[in-house]
Amino acid sequence: MSLNVSGTIGIVLFYIAILFVGIWAAIRKKAKAEKNDEREDCKKRIDKSEDILVAGRSLGLLVSSITMTATWVGGGYINGTSEETYKKGLLAVQAPFCYAASLALGGLIFAEKMRAKNYVTMLDPFQEKYGARIGALMYIPLFIGDILWCASILAALGASIGVVLDIDNTLAIIVSACFCVAYTFVGGLYSVAYTDIVQIFFIFVGLWLSIPFAFTNHAVHSISSTKKHWLGHWETNKTGVWIDNALLLIFGAIPSQVYFQRVLACKTAKQTKAQSLLAAFACFAMAIPPFLIGALATSTDWSATAYKGHTNSTLPKEDGNRVLPLVLQYLTPPAVAFIGLGAVTAAVMSSADSAILSSSSMISRNIYKVLFRPQASEREMLLVIRITTCCVGFCATVMALNAESIYGLWAFCVELIYVVLFPQLCCVIFMANANSYGALSGYIVAVFFRAGGGVTFIGLKPFIHYPWYDKSNGQLFPFKSLAMILSSLTIIIVSSVTKYLFKSRHISTKWDALGYFQSTYETAFEESSVEKEKSNENSHLLADILS
Template sequence: MNSLIDTAVIFIFSAFVLGIGMLFARTGRNLKSFFAGGEAVPWFIGGLSLFMSFFSAGTFVAWGSIAYKHGWVAVTIQWTMCIGAIVTGLFLSPRWRATGNLTAAEFIRERLGERVQKTYIGIFTLVSVFIKGSVLYPVAKLVSVSLGFPLIESTIVLGVFMIAYTAVGGLWAVMVTDILQFVILTAAVFILLPLSLNKVGGFESFTQQVPDDFFNLLHGEYTFGFVMAFVFYHIAYIGGNWTFVQRYTSVDSPKSARKVAFLFAALYFISPMIWMLPPMIYRALNPSLEGLDTENAYLMICKAVLPPGLLGLMLTGMYFSTSASANTTLNVVSAVFTNDIYKGFINPQASDEQLIKVARRSSWGFGLGMIVIALLVPAAGGIVEVVLSISAISGGPLLAPPLWAKVFLSS
């Protein structure tokens, strides 16, 4: 796709998003405004931002591969996120807002003590930097391969872009740019879907060219037990993940926090049915993909039907989805460091001006750490698997204490 038009589209949209983020440089007067939007973020912005925080370029690779190979079950699995969000909205998100805490780490200190807090700050920071550093690599590789740019330079430029508006504008910059990213990605998919159906000869022709069990709710290894395990995982993940808790605490009331979770649930009920159809359609166009090649199904259908310019728009959406996930984590890691380590232990008497400086510098520090991790992925080879293993081992223990304290120790 080495097209000047696609390259121009990516640069123009990237510059536009960066410019919007920079407009919020003066909104961070104190920690509440920088990391919690002054507790005045509209619930629909919080919900859309939460939705975008779930995405990365890997989403299109992993779920696209399942959709290509097994069909509708990819939608079924993603509906577990909808169920998790409904449970969170009913029981957890309003209670998070009612705590009045800036971060989940602050809540852990109040309920479980400083020793537990320090342990979980360390785990959270390490896991977050490694995981988000690793997801920066595939999107940099995607841009590098598609546009013919060197991989190392692509990784650094994309990483610095991600850090810049997060460090300067804080949570407001993250959330508003999340909305722009949502619009770009949604527009790209809504253009891709009818073009894909037209390529295959219409919906009826599509259904006739795929296996008979392609639209089954469950398929193969993705059994009812697997889906139920994902339901319980996403209840804990959406209800207790520190980056998502920030979305519930940044709105104005427990009622708004409930709406944040419910909007996320509604979006995750509708969007998988739309976003998973293109790789499913590609199964009808080219049923010969096997092994790891199935992970390229989404990109291949894009290349097959999108003209120059629109392909760049889709790549921009994929990058921005990764950026939304990574900069959300970056903002929360910086919040935990500034509020719970620097202010909590190093300099309790720090002024607002000092804290904002620490917040911005720590954003750059952790962001550069993510870039380093991304650059090490090719050399380390198995670092992605290692990171996923760390996440699997630490995910439960990391999410359990705040949820346990929230449900059973709340007074």
């Protein structure tokens, strides 16, 4: 197979077009900001660094819904859906259904409350309630999650471009990452949001266009003949695992900066619900084409195609993560394959830029400014945002070059956030008594019980055998959800107990190592003492008068 010159030129032009849209959005944002500043009656604008991170809170319903959809429908989402449909069947494809539910629940329960507070990042409520250090601790799973997510979708793009254009995966990943970093560097969320509009158009058109050509290829038989294969079968002994994974995909996707960054960029708090519900519907609909591609791959006689890597007319197991690009390359005409590749490329870039901006936002604001440089100027903050954007992009690219399982990376990044951060988010928003002691205890409990179940991704063997543990199948109990529940209970109990002990003075505030109760209860105690002394003075004065 030789290099597809015309396809390569087309992809390069597509990248340049996306970069142009990103730069145009940044210039448009700057011109609009200058125009607002010239108006004498205009309201005070938010800081320029915040302007970049939340697009001046100016995104309307249509743009915010599109950028939310494009963010979730990434390369891992598309390639992973086709991969799992081909390898395990529809019953194993949980992400499209669960992510749609996640967006809907996030909008109904969390979005309006966060936007009404005018937060800039998801970590703001944690640092506001627990202090800078405990709040910064929450960033660890978010950072790992964003890097893994970005790496997984860049790896998906490398696999797709490598198949269709016969370009080295390494080159494809590096070039794609550079373009994402470039326009994110220039315009922040403005550039990301407007490039998402172009990218979601390419995703929709490219994937749906390839379906009729692939289905009518002479090597493809009716998918009804392989229904048992692409539908899959229910493994009763793994019901607990299925439930566990479904819950982590639904609730693990909510506490993420890529979600709340778009929520916080909406014009109004009420708009956030409609935005999330529209994105949920669109996210589910965009999973239909990659599912169909995975299903028709099961009914294809690969020996009747030009692909030489088949085994007994079927794709070998190691080709599972390349199902979508293989279908595009060998079952559709070259022009259609190129357009389909454009869809995958657009999907990757729309999610990669979001993950990069997500991490750089929290590093610059919640780590650098809040923790180390509260006096940092706006110019300094803009510089930090851009430096961290480049650094995060570099880290994700390095990981993408060493990625082995697209779907595994993608699912694992959600798992980290589900176990540790979902209970923390619920408590910091809805539990008035939550404090830093409860948050820290819940954090430790979540990590311990999750790690106890084993992490195959990094080679950590289980040191806790939960019910139904099997040596060959591993943990069959929904232990991730158990870790999340135990973390929630720990936050509630420890927060309530420590509040009672410090407030009732059973423990002196001088033992308040985290400094949470010192300012609150010392002040209250001093005010109470002053009032009591005044009351005693008044009582003595009244007694003297009466006597």
